[in-house]
Amino acid sequence: MIELSHLEKSFQIGDQTVHALDDVSLTIETGEYVAVMGPSGSGKSTLMNILGLLDRANAGQYLLDDINVSDLTEAERTHVRSQKIGFVFQSYHLVSRLTARENIELPMMLSGVPAKQRALAVDEILEKLSLVDRAHHSPNQLSGGQRQRVAIGRAIVMKPSILLADEPTGNLDSTSGAEVTALLESLNAEGITLVVVTHDQAMGDRARRQLRMLDGRLT
Amino acid sequence: MYWPDIVKFITLVLSRQRFRTIVLWVAIAIGVVAVNLLTALGEGAKSYVLSEFNVLGRNTLITLPGKKETKGGMPPLTGESPRPLTLKDAQAVSRLAGVKAVAPLVLGNIEVSYSGKLREVLMMGSSRSFFDIRHLDVGQGRLLPDLPFNKGESVCVIGNKLSRELFASKPALGEWVRAGDSRFRVIGILKEGGTSFGFDMNDVMIIPVVNAQSLFNKDGLFRMFTEVRSHQELNNIKAKIIALIKERHEGEEDVTVISQDAMLSSVQKILDTLTYAVTGIASISMLVAGILIMNMMIITVSQRTKEIGLLKALGATSATVRLLFLSEAGLIAVVAALSGLLVSHAVLLLANSYFDDIQFHSPWWAQLGSILLAVLLALLFAWLPAQRASSLAPVEALQGKQQKGQA
Ligand SMILES: Nc1ncnc2c1ncn2[C@@H]1O[C@H](COP(=O)(O)OP(=O)(O)OP(=O)(O)O)[C@@H](O)[C@H]1O
Ligand SMILES: [Mg+2]
Numbered sequence: 001m002i003e004l005s006h007l008e009k010s011f012q013i014g015d016q017t018v019h020a021l022d023d024v025s026l027t028i029e030t031g032e033y034v035a036v037m038g039p040s041g042s043g044k045s046t047l048m049n050i051l052g053l054l055d056r057a058n059a060g061q062y063l064l065d066d067i068n069v070s071d072l073t074e075a076e077r078t079h080v081r082s083q084k085i086g087f088v089f090q091s092y093h094l095v096s097r098l099t100a101r102e103n104i105e106l107p108m109m110l111s112g113v114p115a116k117q118r119a120l121a122v123d124e125i126l127e128k129l130s131l132v133d134r135a136h137h138s139p140n141q142l143s144g145g146q147r148q149r150v151a152i153g154r155a156i157v158m159k160p161s162i163l164l165a166d167e168p169t170g171n172l173d174s175t176s177g178a179e180v181t182a183l184l185e186s187l188n189a190e191g192i193t194l195v196v197v198t199h200d201q202a203m204g205d206r207a208r209r210q211l212r213m214l215d216g217r218l219t
Numbered sequence: 220m221y222w223p224d225i226v227k228f229i230t231l232v233l234s235r236q237r238f239r240t241i242v243l244w245v246a247i248a249i250g251v252v253a254v255n256l257l258t259a260l261g262e263g264a265k266s267y268v269l270s271e272f273n274v275l276g277r278n279t280l281i282t283l284p285g286k287k288e289t290k291g292g293m294p295p296l297t298g299e300s301p302r303p304l305t306l307k308d309a310q311a312v313s314r315l316a317g318v319k320a321v322a323p324l325v326l327g328n329i330e331v332s333y334s335g336k337l338r339e340v341l342m343m344g345s346s347r348s349f350f351d352i353r354h355l356d357v358g359q360g361r362l363l364p365d366l367p368f369n370k371g372e373s374v375c376v377i378g379n380k381l382s383r384e385l386f387a388s389k390p391a392l393g394e395w396v397r398a399g400d401s402r403f404r405v406i407g408i409l410k411e412g413g414t415s416f417g418f419d420m421n422d423v424m425i426i427p428v429v430n431a432q433s434l435f436n437k438d439g440l441f442r443m444f445t446e447v448r449s450h451q452e453l454n455n456i457k458a459k460i461i462a463l464i465k466e467r468h469e470g471e472e473d474v475t476v477i478s479q480d481a482m483l484s485s486v487q488k489i490l491d492t493l494t495y496a497v498t499g500i501a502s503i504s505m506l507v508a509g510i511l512i513m514n515m516m517i518i519t520v521s522q523r524t525k526e527i528g529l530l531k532a533l534g535a536t537s538a539t540v541r542l543l544f545l546s547e548a549g550l551i552a553v554v555a556a557l558s559g560l561l562v563s564h565a566v567l568l569l570a571n572s573y574f575d576d577i578q579f580h581s582p583w584w585a586q587l588g589s590i591l592l593a594v595l596l597a598l599l600f601a602w603l604p605a606q607r608a609s610s611l612a613p614v615e616a617l618q619g620k621q622q623k624g625q626a
Contacts (some may be wrong), residue, residue, distance in 0.1 A: 054532055054614040075536050082534025093529050093617070097235045109224045110535040158534070 002028040002051065002162070002193070007060035009046055009216075020046040021057065022216035028195065030161065033188045035204040036197045038213035044197045045166055047213070051195065052164045053081045065161075082111045086155030086192075088165035088184075092147045094139040094154075100146075101126065101135040104153040111158070125153045129183065145176025152183060162193045169200060181206070220539055229547040239515055244555040246512070247593050250505035251559025252566070254589035255581040257501045259567055261494030263579035268486055278319075278450055279352055280457055282312075282443040282464075282476045302473050303439025306368045306428065308464055312445060315459055317452045322349035323368060324442040325431040331398045331424060333385045340381055341423045342398065344431020352444045355420065360392045360407035363427060371429040375403035380421035382408045398424065399434050453478055498585070502592065509596030512548060516604035520544075527608050528616025537609035544608055548601030549594060556593040560586060 009021035020043045028034055036044050049055040050062065053069060062070050064084065069077060094103050104125055108118045126132045129149045139147055148168060155163055165184060169177035181203055188194040198204050212219045233240045284304040306323060313321040325344035330337055343349075347365040350356065363376060375396065382391045382405075395402045403426055412420045432438060447456045457476045465472045520527070527540055535543075567579050 049614045052532070054617065055612065075538070078531065078534060078536045081532070087532055093525070093532075095526060095529070097231050106530075107533040109228070110220055110530060110533055110539060112220050114221070115223070154533070 001030050001063075001065060002026070003061075003063040004051075005061045007050065007057045007062065009043075009050065009055070009057050019216045021050070024060070024216070024218055026211070026218060028193060030193055031188070031191050033185070033194045033208045034196070034211060035207035035209070036195065036211045036213060037199070037201075037204045042213040043216040044213055046216075048164050048166045048195070048197055051162075052085050052087055053077045054087075082107060082158060084160050084162055086158065086160040086163045088148070088151050088155050088163065088168045090167040090170040092139070092144075092151045092171075094147060094150060096139050099136050099138055100131060100142065100150045100153075103139065103150055104157050107154060107158050121157055122153075125157055129153050143176065144172050145179055148172060148176070148180050149183065152180070152187075156187060156192070160192070162195070163187060164195050166197045167199065168196065169198070169203065177203075220535075220542065225543065225546050226550065229543060229550055232547060233551060236519070239519070240551065243512060243515055243551050244558070246508040247552055247555035247597065248559035248562065250501070250508040251556045251589045251593055252563045253504045254498065254501035254592070255560065255563035255585055256566060257497040258494060258585035259563070259579040259581035261490070261497045262582050262585075263577055265487070265490040265494060267577040268490060269483065276352070276354075276446065277479060278447050278453065280445040280447065280453065280460065280476050280478055282445060282460060282474050283441075284439060284474055286473050286475060302468050302471060303437075304443060304464070304474060305438055305440065306432070308467055309440065309443050310368055311463055311467060312443065312460055315456065315463065317448050317456050317459075318445055319448045320348035320351060320446045322346050322352050322444040322446075323428045323440045324349065324444065325428055325435065325437070325439075326441045327431065327435045329398050329424075329434065331381075331385070331396050333394065333396050336385055338381060338384055340378075341418060342431060342434070343423055343425045344428040344434075345425060346428055348446070349425070349444070352446050355412070356410050357407035358410040360405070362407055363425065366427060369429055371427045371433070373401065373403050373430065374406045374426070376407035376409060376425045377405055378409050378419075378421040378423045379411045380419075381424060396424075398426075401430065401434055403430075453480075501589075505589070505592050505596060508593070509600045512552075512597050513600035513603065516544065516548060516601045517607075520604045520608045523608075524611065524616050527611055528613050528618070531611075531613035532617060540609040541605045544605035545598055545601055548597045548605075552594045552597030553590075556590045559593070560590065 004024055004026045007021050007024040008019070011018045011020055022043075024043075024047065036047065038044055046055070050057050053064075056070065060070075061068065064080065067080070069080060072080065095106065098106065101122055105118050105122050108121065113121075126135050129152065131146065131149055131153065134142060134146055134150075139150070142150065148171075152163075152168075155165075163184070168184065169180050172180060177200070184194055184196065185206070196203070196207065204210055282304065284302070309321050309323040312318060322345050327342050328339060329342045330339050331342075332338070345363070346368060347363050350362050356362075357376060358379070360376070363374065364372060366372060375398075377385075377391070377396070385391070385396065386394065391405045391408060394405050396405060403424075409420060409423075409425075426434075428440075445456070445460065447453055457478065460476050461472060461474065464474045530540060530543075531537075563581060567581065570579050
């Protein structure tokens with residue numbers, strides 16, 4: 001469960017202060033499917049980064065499964081992140097010198113899971129995402145939709161409880177976009193908490209809960 | 220993270236950024252090669268020179284005609300001086316208390332011939348004691364007879380190579396060899412041996428000293444070797460020799476007496492300085508390689524900021540990121556240093572097969588030191604960028620920013 005209360009985040013650009021998040025309070029239950037929408041610059045990505053422990057708020061409290069993650073050290077936050085949170089980015093962020101399989105394997109490798117265990121987990125995911133025949137391709141040999149599926153595979157390989165996707169279909173054509181959306185929703189159906197940032201009204205409407213942001217505030 | 224995974228990860232990085240990898244590799248390898256070859260050169264020169272000087276024992280004094288003056292006068296370069304060192308002087312010295320043996324030496328180049336075969340050789344005129352003092356021995360036959368210095372005999376001991384060249388496979392012992400207008404019977408053949416004092420002992424002919432004097436028609440000795448009974452007496456006897464010759468030469472102090480210790484210590488000092496200087500130069504080249512590594516690493520960090528952010532987002536701790544960068548530098552340093560070592564060994568092997576009488580070996584401390592230095596420098600210079608890389612906040616790194624909002 002995610003509980004945010006009175007989060008503040010501001011950026012200094014020259015001598016101007018931008019309030020990217022302004023008094024944001026929000027509770028997301030385990031297993032929810034939430035779409036975050038709003039105009040460009042409204043603070044959606046900033047919110048996602050803080051939810052994903054990639055960034056810290058200036059003020060306010062963030063409880064993740066009843067742990068106050070604002071108080072944790074960077075190393076502890078890294079540990080929590082690797083265990084509980086999976087990310088999907090708009091621009092995939094795959095490592096180009098690694099194959100699809102190795103990209104999916106990467107989080108497990110980084111957190112020291114033994115090779116045998118990794119192989120089993122990755123096999124399972126390749127099967128699930130219908131990427132078995134693409135396993136040994138490098139990212140530049142894959143289509144956009146396939147790349148995003150690999151990125152999703154990488155996000156869920158550690159079996160996180162939360163999946164954060166920041167405009168996952170933003171770079172995709174409508175067919176692959178629909179595929180990716182369906183995949184994310186099926187993961188949510190299996191129990192993962194899904195938070196999606198999207199500009200696509202149709203996708204937003206499919207979510208059980210919609211959040212709207214404007215100038216750093218939830219409306 | 221497991222070691223095999225780290226190695227796999229960084230080898231992928233290294234193989235992708237091939238240019239950078241090759242530059243680093245070559246720079247480090249050159250550093251290691253420089254250290255090893257230069258110290259091998261220094262050490263080789265040192266042991267060559269020392270072995271040349273070592274043939275004389277610690278108990279031996281060398282007397283040469285002429286006084287080494289610090290101001291004015293001609294140094295005794297040629298061994299010729301207004302007043303020669305004579306056989307009678309040598310006899311007088313041999314009678315001094317504490318002197319074990321004296322060997323006079325007369326030198327000259329001369330053509331020798333045997334049944335039509337002509338060879339130019341180095342002719343040494345000396346005595347039986349010469350063989351003891353210079354540690355020479357015959358492989359066949361016997362040494363020169365133990366005669367008083369002023370008694371001659373038409374016999375000779377010849378070097379190994381000379382024997383082969385004059386007699387081929389025929390037995391040489393008992394044969395007569397012509398030298399100038401005299402003939403000498405071969406009574407011994409020297410064992411195969413190296414050089415001493417720059418003379419190739421395989422290509423010499425040794426005859427009694429008076430025979431050599433009459434052959435070359437000169438009274439003076441080129442050198443006189445004196446072996447003392449005990450090392451403690453060396454300096455004492457050195458003074459006695461100088462005094463005795465001075466007395467015999469109408470009060471003129473016109474000889475120089477040197478000991479091996481004195482020669483060795485000054486030669487060794489020069490050679491040590493040479494080795495250190497050469498090692499210093501080589502170490503500087505290692506430092507340059509180290510700085511290159513640092514620059515490369517800094518560039519790498521900037522290029523790979525996004526990836527660092529990604530790795531952190533995927534659960535890599537700062538320690539893991541640092542470990543990745545350091546082991547990347549460490550791996551390339553180890554591989555490059557070892558290949559540098561391999562190259563130096565190959566070059567030394569080649570050099571050693573080309574030169575017979577001087578052998579180059581890079582000492583163990585240079586080999587170990589150059590590898591440790593390479594790895595240490597690589598780690599040291601990788602540390603700073605690695606530190607920087609790992610301290611980036613994940614979100615900033617992901618956005619490709621560098622160190623923004625850090626302070
Ligand atoms: N690292 C940063 N430094 C300075 N300002 C930033 C930074 N990140 C975000 N901002 C600012 O904070 C505000 C919110 O940005 P954010 O990226 O969260 O918007 P967004 O809703 O994701 O927009 P988009 O739909 O275009 O992705 C913007 O005004 C942006 O300029
Ligand atoms: Mg955004």
